[in-house]
Amino acid sequence: MTTDFQLPAIDYQAISPLLILFGVACLGVLVEAFVPRPARRRVQLGMALVGVLAALGAVVLLAGTNVVTAGGSVTVDGPALFMQGALLAFGVVALLLIGERRVEPGGAFVAQPAITVGSEADQRQASAPGATEVFPLAMFSLGGMALFIAASDLLTMFIALELLSLPLYLMCALARRHRLISQEAAVKYFLLGAYASGFFLFGVVLAYGYAGSVDLAAIHAAVDTSQMNPALLYAALALIVMGLLFKTAAAPFHVWAPDVYQGAPTPITAFMAACTKVAAFGALLRVTYVAFERLAWDWLPVIGVIAVLTMLVGAVLAVTQTDLKRLLAYSSIANAGFVLVGVLAVGRTGASSAMFYLVAYGFAVLGAFAVISLVRDREGETTHLSRWAGLGRRSPLVAGVFTVVMLALAGIPLTGGFTAKFAVFSAALEVGEGWLVIAGVVSSVIIAFPYLRVVVMMWLSEPSESTATMVAPGLLTGTALGIGALAVVGLGVVPGPVLDLAHDAALFLR
Amino acid sequence: MSELSEASGLLGYVWLLVAIPAASAAVLLLAGRRADRWGHLLGCASVGAAFLLGLGMFGQLADLDEHRRAVEQQLWTFLAVGDLRVDFGLLFDPLAAVFVLLITGVGFLIHVYAVGYLAHAPHDQTHESAGTARRRFFGYFNLFVAAMLVLVLGNNYLLLYVGWEGVGLASYLLIAFWFSRPAAATAGKKAFLMNRVGDAGFILAIFLLFAQVGTVQFSGVFAGVAGMSSTVLLVLGLLLLLGATGKSGQFPLQAWLPDAMEGPTPVSALIHAATMVTAGVYLIARSHPIFSANLTLQTVVVSVGAATLLIGAIIGCAKDDIKRVLAWSTVSQIGYMFLAVGLGGVAYALGLIHLLAHGFFKAGLFLGAGSVMRGMDDQVDIRRFGGLWRFLPITWATFGLAWLAIIGIPPLSGFFSKDPIIAAAFDRPGWTGWLFGGAALLGAGLTAFYMTRLFVLTFHGPKRWTEGQRPHESPPVMTIPLILLAVGTVAAGWLMSTSVVDWLTPVFGEAPEPHGLLSHGQVTALTMAVVVIGGVGGWAMFRNGTALAPAPAGPVVTAARANLYGDAVNAALFEKPGRWLTRALVYVDNKGIDGIVNGLAAAVGGGSARIRRLQTGFVRSYAMSMLLGALLIVGAFVAVQAGWFA
Known part of the structure; x- marks a missing residue:
């Protein structure tokens, strides 16, 4: 046998966003090594922002592209580009939060969180500028997410999954304040993430066993032609979907979310809530719509039950939360359920409504975490609900932004949250999945209550001794807040353009 | 429905009716302390201007031919999801015109009155200045009027719902405005909860409409009513009715309304008289082709109305709080x-x-x-x-x-x-x-x-x-x-x-x-x-006051005694049974409906607390739950594949 190994043809232009992201990430590692410490943060932040914006520009330029490239491992199509665009837009906002260091002197991160708190080494560390490693880590993670959405075979998808996850685990552990729960969160996330990856990989193996390929389109073709026992295929589907549902924080694979959301440094929580959600749903949409579409009638009821469970668990548990980060974690679980409703409306409308939902949710949740990072006392952030009582009196503008965001999450009309919920529910109705709509409406009624309770706490109670102070947002956080609030209101009042964009983009290339 | 006319002259500016109070609300809520001194004047002026505008439009509408008395104005596409397309469109027809005049006219008077009332109202519970509180109050007030106008001017159910939620939100803020009173905050919460139950009915009705006729625009829906089965009409009507009862404080969702009396008086007046509670009536009047098409539905609405009017009247006899009697x-x-x-x-x-x-x-x-x-x-x-x-x-x-x-x-x-x-x-x-x-x-x-x-x-x-x-x-x-x-x-x-x-x-x-x-x-x-x-x-029973009054003294002792006999007879014949009935109703009202509401809340809360215990914090138990989940999913898929469910 001769070795006529041929390099696959690569459409470099189509994967230019990925190249930019990974290139900047690698450069970031070099910057860590060679640029003197005082200048590092500025260089890293600037490079990361420019990189993400450039990648976003490349995505915009690629609009309308439909190619499978890099040896059939990357698909650049409408959904991939739309969700990469959303991902990168969220990435910009998240980087602004990560880069903020006026709010917490030195920034929210330390390079060596393992140093004993209060020791001499720790005090030296406290006066030094925070960890700049977080920027290349975030870039690697973003690159992994962008690849995750566009991966057109299961192995590439698995590599992207690891690529996006490993930096996330690390970043979870880098908190300057509340280090113990930060590290606990990182370890939990890592262990459970690795566990879920195992399931995913096992699913990939079974899929290969059935179809003889890990290519999504090949699996699609094999559904009708393969001679293997279909139980293989169904087990593969179940395990792959499970691995992806873990990342979306859908019940019963949501257990990690509250602990990790609470423990991680707030900018990283924001990053996870907005970006990871987009990436995970991007991959889930691609797997279910491209590889397993012919089985839709079989997976619809099963994932439907998961969606209902997710919405209800998230909504019901959110009611008793007293910590805002945990509350938003349960809200993120419930919202995963709402997106699933869109995913389950198999078809163009379903995909576009789910994608729109991700955009609306991402901006809202980024805005919410931006505000949380501002509410502090001497111990750092104060996320207990009781400490927020009367904040509206103290800082009406920021509290106003938080109110808008909460109303959006509660799905009040004229905010992006309402439009998004309406979109997924009507998409589900269009394909006759009325039971999902009823469960969704009931859950959204329940979950409106905890959001509104926060609003009431902020505006309608008196500030007291224990009320935390609102730190004036710096330029970076201020910009992030502004983007979040404007997007939430814009998507509620004039959602037309983004809805159209999502609709135009919502055709998967097989 | 009558035909549409060309939106000419003043009628081309229907959107201004909503925009004026909305802009004023935005100014009042965002301008900060700078607007403290003149904020209330702006609030009054904006509603007054909307009233004058509405009056002018009313005049123009009246000049039109009787069968073409309606104009529509499409502003922009609000939502386009799949086959569904909803425009942000306004409809100004005789029904909307009547409501616009009521909302802005009575609303204006109440705004003016509120200026005087708030000048006297106690502010000592708040740390903020009286001016800031007043500005915020008028901001919510204008927001309320704007939302109510969206509600009555929208040309489709979705926009009606937008206004519906906006009104609910503003009223929630207004009821709880006197935040320092715990009762006010509780009342706000109760209003919110009961309204959400109604709102859920309404939004489900909208989805049902969309599933049945593919549009939520009034004209399209009413054209499609003829094609609906009677069951669908019944379900649709009942869902709309649930929304209407929640908003209008009708049986079985009436309990929040009297509690909302905790807000300052002008709010009570505005919420009750001119606006919010009439939203339910508006919804049913606007949906009259749906309700007229099903006799059972009409009977249900009539029964709800009859039951509520008696409940309200009987309980009204037994209250001593002036605002509660009125409520x-x-x-x-x-x-x-x-x-x-x-x-x-x-x-x-x-x-x-x-x-x-x-x-x-x-x-x-x-x-x-x-x-x-x-x-x-x-x-x-x-x-x-x-x-x-x-x-x-x-x-x-x-x-x-x-x-x-x-x-x-x-x-x-x-x-x-x-x-x-x-x-x-x-x-x-x-x-x-x-x-x-x-x-x-x-x-x-x-x-x-x-x-x-x-x-x-x-x-x-x-x-x-x-x-x-x-x-x-x-x-x-x-x-x-x-x-x-x-x-x-x-x-x-x-x-x-x-x-x-x-x-x-x-x-x-x-x-x-x-x-x-x-x-x-x-x-x-x-x-x-x-x-x-x-x-x-x-008059006869109470002209001498009630229990707190001093014993009647004076020359006509016998007459007074006769009165007392009368009281005793009254008490035996009417008051006691009446009081029992009232108590029973109040009991049902407090325990029954509230019980259901509180029970629901408690069930959610209790369930929440119980499930919360599963969140132990141990990675091993998390991993266990994931494994169980995975086994269930794999099992379900294999079962589906094996055709066990087929």
Whole structure:
């Protein structure tokens, strides 16, 4: 046998966003090594922002592209580009939060969180500028997410999954304040993430066993032609979907979310809530719509039950939360359920409504975490609900932004949250999945209550001794807040353009 | 539906009706302290401007041909999801015009009154300055008006829902405005919860509409009604009705409304009289093709109306808090409106006439109550009033006119609006006519009784004040709105009973010939008799005050004794059974409905707390739950594949 190994043809232009992201990430590692410490943060932040914006520009330029490239491992199509665009837009906002260091002197991160708190080494560390490693880590993670959405075979998808996850685990552990729960969160996330990856990989193996390929389109073709026992295929589907549902924080694979959301440094929580959600749903949409579409009638009821469970668990548990980060974690679980409703409306409308939902949710949740990072006392952030009582009196503008965001999450009309919920529910109705709509409406009624309770706490109670102070947002956080609030209101009042964009983009290339 | 006309002239600017108060609300809420000094003036001016604009548009609309009296204005595409396309479009037709004038007209008067009321209201509980509180208050107020205008001007159900939620949100903020009182915050919460139950019904109805006819625009929906099965119509109507009962405080969701009385008085007035509670009536009137198409549905609406009007009236007899009596009377009066719109046909217009008349006299009553409270150091217990007519002459006169109007004394508006409703209820064929007519008649008698009780105990009889009170009349900024509302109360009924029916004919259709059990004259005579019995009875029982009054002294001891016998007889025959019934209703109301609501909340909360324990924090138990989940999913898929579910 001769070795006529041929390099696959690569459409470099189509994967230019990925190249930019990974290139900047690698450069970031070099910057860590060679640029003197005082200048590092500025260089890293600037490079990361420019990189993400450039990648976003490349995505915009690629609009309308439909190619499978890099040896059939990357698909650049409408959904991939739309969700990469959303991902990168969220990435910009998240980087602004990560880069903020006026709010917490030195920034929210330390390079060596393992140093004993209060020791001499720790005090030296406290006066030094925070960890700049977080920027290349975030870039690697973003690159992994962008690849995750566009991966057109299961192995590439698995590599992207690891690529996006490993930096996330690390970043979870880098908190300057509340280090113990930060590290606990990182370890939990890592262990459970690795566990879920195992399931995913096992699913990939079974899929290969059935179809003889890990290519999504090949699996699609094999559904009708393969001679293997279909139980293989169904087990593969179940395990792959499970691995992806873990990342979306859908019940019963949501257990990690509250602990990790609470423990991680707030900018990283924001990053996870907005970006990871987009990436995970991007991959889930691609797997279910491209590889397993012919089985839709079989997976619809099963994932439907998961969606209902997710919405209800998230909504019901959110009611008793007293910590805002945990509350938003349960809200993120419930919202995963709402997106699933869109995913389950198999078809163009379903995909576009789910994608729109991700955009609306991402901006809202980024805005919410931006505000949380501002509410502090001497111990750092104060996320207990009781400490927020009367904040509206103290800082009406920021509290106003938080109110808008909460109303959006509660799905009040004229905010992006309402439009998004309406979109997924009507998409589900269009394909006759009325039971999902009823469960969704009931859950959204329940979950409106905890959001509104926060609003009431902020505006309608008196500030007291224990009320935390609102730190004036710096330029970076201020910009992030502004983007979040404007997007939430814009998507509620004039959602037309983004809805159209999502609709135009919502055709998967097989 | 009548045909659409070209939106020309002023009618091309329908959007301004919403935009003016909305812009003013934005300025007031965002401008910060800079707007403290003039914020309230801007708030009043914006609603006044919207009223003038509405009046001009009303005039233009009236000039149009009778069958083309409606204009539509598409602003932008609000939502386009799959096959569904919803425009942000406004519809200005006779029905919307009536509501616009009511909302902005009465709303303007209430705004003006609120300036005077807030100048006096206590601010000491807040750390912020009085100016800031006032600015915020007027900001919420304008937001409320803007949302209400979106509600009545939207040309599709989704926009109606947008306004619906906006009104709910603003009222929630307004009710809880006096945040330092725990009761106010609880009331806000209750209002919110009960409204959410109604809202869930409404939004499900919208989705059902979308699933059935593929559009939520009024014209498209009503065109599609003919093609719906009766089951679908019934479910759709019941869901809409659930939304309407939540918003309008109707049975079985009436409990939040009296609690909402904790807000400052002008809010109570605005929420009750002009706007929020009438949203439910508007929804049913707007959806009349749906409700008219199903007889069962109409019967349900009529039953809800009849039950509520009696519940409200009976409980109204037993309350001593001036605002609560008025609140229950609102529940009861809206019951009349539901009864009317449930009867269908021309009775829709009757319901709306009653709504308009009620808008005037109930605003007058609430604002009058605020004026009394202001003069009596925020006392609300009617047993602690008495003899006030001498000290608050303007309030007494305007309140008296509104009182005569609500009980339905002939030259005043209540007579012209309530009497035809009772007649129309008797017009229903068969035994239901007797049942609902009888209920409406009984309600009229009870209304006369408890409103007379309220009026007599407040303004007449011996003084039962607490020590050191010096009642005084309110300043002109409060009394002038009262006088204007009283003028409206006197004039409006007759005006509306003649012209509004004609005005609304293109919306609801022509009046059929009455074919009732009793002639209109007989019904009027009966109603008058019942009202006089109730009113005179109330006056006789309470002209000497109640339990808090000093024992009657003076020469006519025997007469007093006779009165006492009367009281005893009354107590034995009417009061005790009445009190039992009232208590039972209050019990059901507090325990039953609240019990269900609280129980639901407790179930969610308790379930939440229980499931929360699963969140142990141990990675091993998390991993276990994931494994179980994975096994279940794999099992489910394998089962599906093996066809076990097929």
